Amino acid sequence: MSIVVVMEQRAGQWNRMSFETLAAAQQIAGELGVTASAAVLGHGIEALAGELAGKQVEKIYAIEHELLKDYTPDAYCLALGQFIDRFQPHLLLFPHTYQVRDFLPKLATSRDRVAVSDVIGHRMEGGHPVLVRQLFQGKVNADVRFVGDFPHFASMQAGAYRADQAIAGASTVEVFQPSIAPAQIRTAPQDLFRESQRAVDLGAADIIVSVGRGIKEADNIALVQKLADALGGELAASRPICDAGWLPMERQVGSSGQTVAPKLYLAVGISGAIQHLVGMKGSRTIVAINKDANAPIFEVADYGIVGDLFQVVPELIAAVERAK
Amino acid sequence: MKIVVAIKQVPARDSQLPISPSGKWIDDADLTYEINEPDAYALEAGLQLKEQHGGEVVALCAGPARAAQTIREALAKGADRAIHIEEDMAAFDPLAAAKLLAAAVKSESADLILTGLQSDDLGYGQTGPILAELLGMPHATIIMQVEKSAAGIRVKRELEDGWFQHVEMALPALLTIQSGFSKLRYATLMGIKKAKTKEVKKLTAESLGVVSGTARIAMDRIYLPERTKRTQLFDGTPKEAAAKLVEKLRFEARVI
Numbered sequence: 001m002s003i004v005v006v007m008e009q010r011a012g013q014w015n016r017m018s019f020e021t022l023a024a025a026q027q028i029a030g031e032l033g034v035t036a037s038a039a040v041l042g043h044g045i046e047a048l049a050g051e052l053a054g055k056q057v058e059k060i061y062a063i064e065h066e067l068l069k070d071y072t073p074d075a076y077c078l079a080l081g082q083f084i085d086r087f088q089p090h091l092l093l094f095p096h097t098y099q100v101r102d103f104l105p106k107l108a109t110s111r112d113r114v115a116v117s118d119v120i121g122h123r124m125e126g127g128h129p130v131l132v133r134q135l136f137q138g139k140v141n142a143d144v145r146f147v148g149d150f151p152h153f154a155s156m157q158a159g160a161y162r163a164d165q166a167i168a169g170a171s172t173v174e175v176f177q178p179s180i181a182p183a184q185i186r187t188a189p190q191d192l193f194r195e196s197q198r199a200v201d202l203g204a205a206d207i208i209v210s211v212g213r214g215i216k217e218a219d220n221i222a223l224v225q226k227l228a229d230a231l232g233g234e235l236a237a238s239r240p241i242c243d244a245g246w247l248p249m250e251r252q253v254g255s256s257g258q259t260v261a262p263k264l265y266l267a268v269g270i271s272g273a274i275q276h277l278v279g280m281k282g283s284r285t286i287v288a289i290n291k292d293a294n295a296p297i298f299e300v301a302d303y304g305i306v307g308d309l310f311q312v313v314p315e316l317i318a319a320v321e322r323a324k
Numbered sequence: 325m326k327i328v329v330a331i332k333q334v335p336a337r338d339s340q341l342p343i344s345p346s347g348k349w350i351d352d353a354d355l356t357y358e359i360n361e362p363d364a365y366a367l368e369a370g371l372q373l374k375e376q377h378g379g380e381v382v383a384l385c386a387g388p389a390r391a392a393q394t395i396r397e398a399l400a401k402g403a404d405r406a407i408h409i410e411e412d413m414a415a416f417d418p419l420a421a422a423k424l425l426a427a428a429v430k431s432e433s434a435d436l437i438l439t440g441l442q443s444d445d446l447g448y449g450q451t452g453p454i455l456a457e458l459l460g461m462p463h464a465t466i467i468m469q470v471e472k473s474a475a476g477i478r479v480k481r482e483l484e485d486g487w488f489q490h491v492e493m494a495l496p497a498l499l500t501i502q503s504g505f506s507k508l509r510y511a512t513l514m515g516i517k518k519a520k521t522k523e524v525k526k527l528t529a530e531s532l533g534v535v536s537g538t539a540r541i542a543m544d545r546i547y548l549p550e551r552t553k554r555t556q557l558f559d560g561t562p563k564e565a566a567a568k569l570v571e572k573l574r575f576e577a578r579v580i
């Protein structure tokens with residue numbers, strides 16, 4: 001079985017999730033007694049691809065074309081389609097980035113396949129990988145396997161594998177040049193931008209009190225602000241709160257907001273969808289207050305109170321004040 | 325602009341989800357259902373585009389008979405008509421499901437197809453781009469804004485870590501909409517009343533001539549995740565629990 005990990009770069013910078021997926025690919029390959037290869041798409045990326053020469057990979061493919069300079073789903077799918085035709089890999093693994101979410105379903109469909117997206121782990125059964133993924137926002141896990149012929153496709157969730165476990169080795173770069181015509185690209189991407197300079201740097205806060213959907217109404221946020229004030233911490237939120245406009249986007253923690261790792265992260269009424277967890281699970285001490293004992297936030301919490309936040313938070317404020 | 329919005333009915337957000345004895349799916353006998361939240365934003369985007377540029381919004385939904393409720397709600401919010409592919413979708417993987425939607429939507433010749441970026445139940449996040457590929461349309465995912473442009477449309481894509489990007493493309497096209505696209509509207513009383521008279525076209529996989537075909541992936545088993553971390557839980561009254569927590573934070577974790 002041949003395995004290729006498709007790494008992601010933008011403007012010559014690696015997306016660091018790629019190295020987590022590289023570690024996953026090496027692990028799966030090792031269990032199958034083979035060595036994984038790596039591929040990267042772009043323009044002028046041979047040197048960048050060369051940075052992988054110190055990793056344990058069979059081969060590094062630099063998929064090189066000027067029309068791959070800026071990402072478009074059409075160019076990426078054309079290039080990868082031709083790459084698959086030429087090298088016939090059996091299993092292609094991708095980091096589950098926003099970009100991969102954009103093109104991988106299209107690529108798999110063009111090969112009459114279904115990609116297993118957002119994988120959190122795997123095990124081997126009878127020489128085939130069984131992939132684990134989450135359902136219902138992390139409340140339930142599922143075992144999924146591929147049915148039918150190669151190639152198979154899967155994308156790995158952020159944090160599921162550890163980048164520092166990527167194994168060192170020696171390899172060489174092979175350049176592959178797909179043929180892509182400008183007329184085949186139907187979308188015109190423009191430059192990346194950020195909305196505004198962030199006024200709040202949550203990354204610098206020692207204590208963060210974060211509020212989620214459980215708060216029910218905008219007016220109730222004052223209660224959580226009071227707790228943040230009592231602790232001398234910053235107020236943050238999960239995505240739905242910022243979507244609703246109850247707090248500004250710059251206070252959002254998670255994959256589309258800020259990634260934080262404070263000394264204390266106190267999650268109030270946050271169930272812990274993976275998009276939120278990836279933004280805060282590196283915090284030193286995590287506290288969760290939630291009415292649902294099965295909420296995924298308790299997966300990462302060191303301390304927890306299962307209960308009604310409207311009863312617990314006022315008592316917590318009082319207890320913090322007493323302790324001062 | 326003719327807009328089709330693909331919506332899905334999923335278990336309500338706070339549902340307790342008992343695993344069924346077969347271990348293949350949840351026991352859904354006592355569940356309540358609602359529109360998949362990102363799809364609610366896709367519907368909102370569609371309704372706003374219609375208000376700005378005129379045209380028609382068609383709600384498209386594949387699901388068993390109970391999905392009729394979610395379709396009615398979409399009509400009450402302002403969709404002009406609906407297509408209900410009445411099927412129990414459990415046997416369909418994302419490609420098979422998208423083939424059903426593609427077959428139903430082909431004859432509509434829509435300018436724009438919208439759907440949520442992912443479902444809150446299966447969460448593959450693939451239906452949109454698969455559908456675009458099956459229909460031969462360009463697409464863009466995780467969209468926060470849509471405006472008309474000379475070429476067709478100009479959309480704002482959300483990327484990781486607070487970055488965004490504008491992308492332009494010609495119509496017809498398919499977009500997956502991110503939650504928070506805009507504030508969601510409520511159905512008005514008038515809307516609810518009108519919904520009863522709106523057309524709901526009923527189709528099935530058979531009437532569409534789509535066979536679910538060979539599955540490409542198989543979900544063998546679902547189960548509750550194993551706790552890998554031991555969380556110290558504090559019980560008692562809220563006051564007692566809060567006091568214990570503060571004590572631990574001060575003297576064990578030493579973070580306050």
